[in-house]
Amino acid sequence: MDGFHPTTSFGPDTARRYDDHLRGDEEAAASFLARYARDGTALELAIGTGRIALPLAEHGVRVDGIELSPHMVSRLREKAGGDGLDVVIGDMASETTGRTYPLVYLVFNTLYNVLTQAGQVECFENAARHLDEGGVFVVEAAPPWAWIRGEQFVNVERVTSGSVTLDVNRYDHVTQMLDESHVSLSTDGIDLAPISCRLVWPSEMDLMARLAGLRLFERSGGWSGERFDASSPFHVSVYGRT
Numbered sequence: 001m002d003g004f005h006p007t008t009s010f011g012p013d014t015a016r017r018y019d020d021h022l023r024g025d026e027e028a029a030a031s032f033l034a035r036y037a038r039d040g041t042a043l044e045l046a047i048g049t050g051r052i053a054l055p056l057a058e059h060g061v062r063v064d065g066i067e068l069s070p071h072m073v074s075r076l077r078e079k080a081g082g083d084g085l086d087v088v089i090g091d092m093a094s095e096t097t098g099r100t101y102p103l104v105y106l107v108f109n110t111l112y113n114v115l116t117q118a119g120q121v122e123c124f125e126n127a128a129r130h131l132d133e134g135g136v137f138v139v140e141a142a143p144p145w146a147w148i149r150g151e152q153f154v155n156v157e158r159v160t161s162g163s164v165t166l167d168v169n170r171y172d173h174v175t176q177m178l179d180e181s182h183v184s185l186s187t188d189g190i191d192l193a194p195i196s197c198r199l200v201w202p203s204e205m206d207l208m209a210r211l212a213g214l215r216l217f218e219r220s221g222g223w224s225g226e227r228f229d230a231s232s233p234f235h236v237s238v239y240g241r242t
Contacts, residue, residue, distance in 0.1 A: 001179040001196045010048075010069035022051065023108075028223035029140070030055035032236065033105055036136050037061040042103040043130050045092035045123070046110040050076040050085065057081055064099065066092045093123040100132040107140040109234075111205075112197035115177070120200060124212035124239075131241070137214060140223075142234040144199040147171075147178065162187055176200070202235060214239040 029052050033042065040061050044053050047065025049072050057063050058081075065087040067073050073089065076082040088097050092106070093114055104127045114120045127137040148171050149155075155167040163186035170179045175198070182193040200208070206216050217240050221232035228235050 001194060010072050016075065025223055026051060026055045029107065030059055032223045033103060033138060034059040034061055036103040036138065036238075038102040038134075041099075041101050042105065043097060043099070043101045045104065045106040045127065046113070047076065047085070047087055048072045048110075050079055050082055052105075052107055053085060054079060054081050057085065061103075064088075064097050064101075066090055066095045066097065068092065093119050093126055096126070097130065100130055100135065102132055102135045103138065104130050104135065105138040105140075107138075109141050109197065111139060111141055112178075112199055113195075115196060115198050117198070117204075120198065121208050121211055124208045124214065128212040128214055128241075135240070136217065137209070137239045139205065139237045139239070140234060141200065141205070141237075143202055143232065144176070145230070146233045147199065157182065171199075202237070205237065209239045210242070213241060215242045 033052070033056055037056075042056060042061050042063050044063055044065045047053050047063075047067045053063040053065060063085055065085060067087055067089060068091055070089055073087050076085065076087070086097070088095055106123070106127070111120060111123060114123055124137070131137060150171070151173070152170050154169070156164070157167050158165040163184060166183045166185070168181050168183055171177070178197045178199055180195055180197070184191040184193075202219070209215060217238045219228050219235055219237045220226055221228035221235060223236060226232070
């Protein structure tokens with residue numbers, strides 16, 4: 001998408017409204033992840049506003065983070081418990097905390113915010129570098145088939161008496177790039193929230209893991225262990241060392 005770059009896409013406006021419509025799976029995700037934080041530590045890549053990190057910390061896990069956007073981290077710091085998390089500002093594909101963990105995790109399609117295949121492989125490699133002996137890397141993402149409705153399509157996200165929010169999409173099947181904008185129409189005017197993503201098929205993700213010295217341990221269709229199949233809206237994949 002012309003004019004789009006991940007370093008500028010999660011600015012103050014996005015950070016301020018990021019938690020306006022939570023998914024409702026925060027506690028289920030925290031409970032799942034807590035089982036893998038054996039010594040009570042974890043690293044979240046793209047920790048954002050702490051949507052998952054803060055509930056996980058309530059399970060007694062010390063959560064560190066890497067985050068590209070200082071605005072998202074500022075929003076995290078405003079929340080109860082947010083000051084207690086150690087967050088490094090930087091690119092999750094290359095930045096390091098200098099520590100290793102039994103659990104590294106990346107949720108909510110955030111792998112797709114890395115816009116090249118090479119960069120996504122580097123993200124897996126960086127996660128592997130942060131794993132201690134026996135550690136696992138957990139990735140949550142939607143399979144492309146759950147999103148794509150052709151080369152161009154529009155989804156209706158929200159309709160109220162005073163506003164409409166549309167998700168306008170254009171997908172390139174060759175590059176696997178999805179350009180989209182969340183367009184809000186209201187009595188206050190028009191608001192655009194553009195983003196570009198590179199979608200990854202589960203099989204391609206498994207190969208990225210192998211290039212990083214990891215292999216798939218398990219894959220489910222949700223945080224509660226749902227079966228993963230062609231109707232699944234997303235998957236939770238657990239990788240460990242070969």
